Amino acid sequence: MDDYQYFGNDSTSVIEFLNFExxxxxxxxxxETENLIKELSELNKPIDEKLMRKVxxxxGKLMELNDRTLTHTNHVLVTLxxxxxxxxxxxxxxxxxxxxKWEAFAKKHFPMLKSRTRQKYMLIARRKDSHNFKYLGIDRLYELCVASKNFPGEEKLEELFRSYQIEPRNFLNMSVQEVKEFADSILFHRKLKKSSIDAKFDLILDLKKMNGKLDRKLIKDLKKFQVSGGCPDQYLRFLLQNNGKPPTDLEEDKRKRFRKINSELARLINVFSEIKDNRSELEIIDANILETLAKExxxxxxxxxxLGNLP
Structure with a gap:
């Protein structure tokens, strides 16, 4: 299997860079950019629909070129x-x-490379199955190698994808960006598992597709949300509904309000005690309000x- 089997065939795929001048x-x-900037700089020219189409x-062309160049660069860097x-x-x-001892020898003769960098290069080199995915870049490829090390067979990386119902051969019809989204979502899902956070993979993938950040802060927020009694999937849905932005601590705010209600209820008990101690004033109390309160x-x-056996 050659290095280009999984490179896709759309405008952002790696195949494109092979014939890319x-x-x-x-x-x-x-x-084209220079002419556009001149046109945009004309104060008397309206920024109308026609001009915005040109922009x-x-x-779009610049971003496409950027993606292809980045993919090509990743391929070269991983090869090296x-x-x-x-x-x-x-x-x-x-x-x-x-x-x-290898580590002491390497530090003496190759001081230009950090120990961590050497480890990455050596692992990727050993894992022949990862060489089909050079376009994913060094860091991502290294993490995938680590994540898939306990899978059976020689094609461990493919088995990692299949464990998430993702068939690697379908990458032929995907863009590099889509493959990266799958890879990043898998890696993040496994990090959540290590932190004992149970979240649905599909929600993580959806968040990644909308450019949501899958980082340490999100892990911390999900952990905090779960510990406080919330469901991680619910938090992820908050993010999806809010364009990836944190839900302004909606659940935490709700809990704070309910803690405040406890103190308000305690004050209400004191009010009831005062009412009982002043029976002569009961006629002032609105009977309808008391009935509604009792019902609620x-x-x-x-x-x-x-809810069950609550304290």
Whole structure:
């Protein structure tokens, strides 16, 4: 299986860069951009629908070129990382027979590379199954290798995708961006599992597709939400409904309000005690309000009992 099997076939896929003359295309786009900027700078020219179509057209071309260039760069960088990793793996194997400690040797002879970087290169080089996915970039590919290390067979990375009902051969019909979204969502879902956070993968993928941030802060927020009695899936749905923005602590605000209600109810008990101590003033109290209050309290108590054995 060659390196280009999973590169897709749309305008943002890796296949495109094989026939991509960056210099000529960049030159053409540079001239188009220059002309557009001149046009936008004309104070007397209205920014109408026709002009905005032109802006969006050139922006689309620039972003497409950016994506293809980034994909090409990732492929080259991973290829170089594999070469370096293979050299290191071979050296390490040789030094083992001479009882030379690899880490000390590497620090002395290759100080330009941090230990973590060497580890990434060496693992990716060893994992031949990852070489079909060079376009994903070094860091993402390394994380995928770590995440899939316990899967059976030689194609561990493919098995990782399949464990999420994602068939790698379908990547042929996907853009690089779509494959990255799957990869990032899988990695984040596994991080949540390590933090004992149970969340649906589909919700994570939907959030990633809308450019939501899958980062440490989200893990922290989900953990906090879960510990306080909330459901992680509910929090993710909040984000999806709010364009990826945190739900302004809706659930936490609700809990704070209910804690405040406890103190208000305690004050109400004191009011009732005062009323009982002043029976002569009972005629002032509105009977309808008392009846409504009694009815509401009964409904709250019945609802609370239905929740089970609460303290």
């Amino acid at each position: 960056r210099s000529s295309e960049t030159e053409i786009l540079s001239k 969006k057209d050139i922006m 990382a594999i070469m370096i990793g293979e050299i290191f793996n071979t050296l390490k194997a040789r030094l083992k027979y001479r009882n030379v 309290l009964k409904e709250i108590m019945d609802s609370r009992k239905s």
